[in-house]
Amino acid sequence: MLQFHHDEISELPSGATLLASSPMYAHQAFRVGRHxxxxQFHIETTPEVVHEWAGRDVVGVASSPWDRETICRLSDEAHPHIQExxxxxxxxxxxxxRTHAQQAA
Known part of the structure; x- marks a missing residue:
């Protein structure tokens, strides 16, 4: 998954169920209740979006192990798999x- 953030939660909310984690971020996805x-990752990106973020986020790029060009290249290579x-x-x-909204209406 693509990580492109500076903030993260260090503890799950009370009653939350952990759904995904990674070596870098313990709380990647979680659910509280049913809804x-x-x-804490991005599923909505495109290569163009990541290129834009990498160009704007000088601090984030500097704190990563890669330079802007490498981030963009790795993202380009990963995107077909992310999409799939x-x-x-x-x-x-x-x-x-949609189903919940229809039931609530």
Missing amino acids: VYGL TWAPFAGRFAELV
């Missing part, structure tokens, strides 16, 4: 939201 989800993995997730999540 609240928290993600996360497009179904995003579609299912959107369907959950």
Whole structure:
């Protein structure tokens, strides 16, 4: 997954269920109750978005182990896999939201 942030939560909210973690970030995804989800990674990116972020976030790039060009290259290489993995997730999540909104109406 793509990480592009400076802030992170260090402790899950009370009653939260951990859904995903990584060696760098212990709390990647979590759920609170049945309807609240928290993600600390990006599933919505495109190569163009990452290139823009890498160009604007001088501090973030400087604090990473890579330079801007390497970040962009690695992102470009990863995006087909990210799309393949996360497009179904995003579609299912959107369907959950639509279904809930219809039931609430």
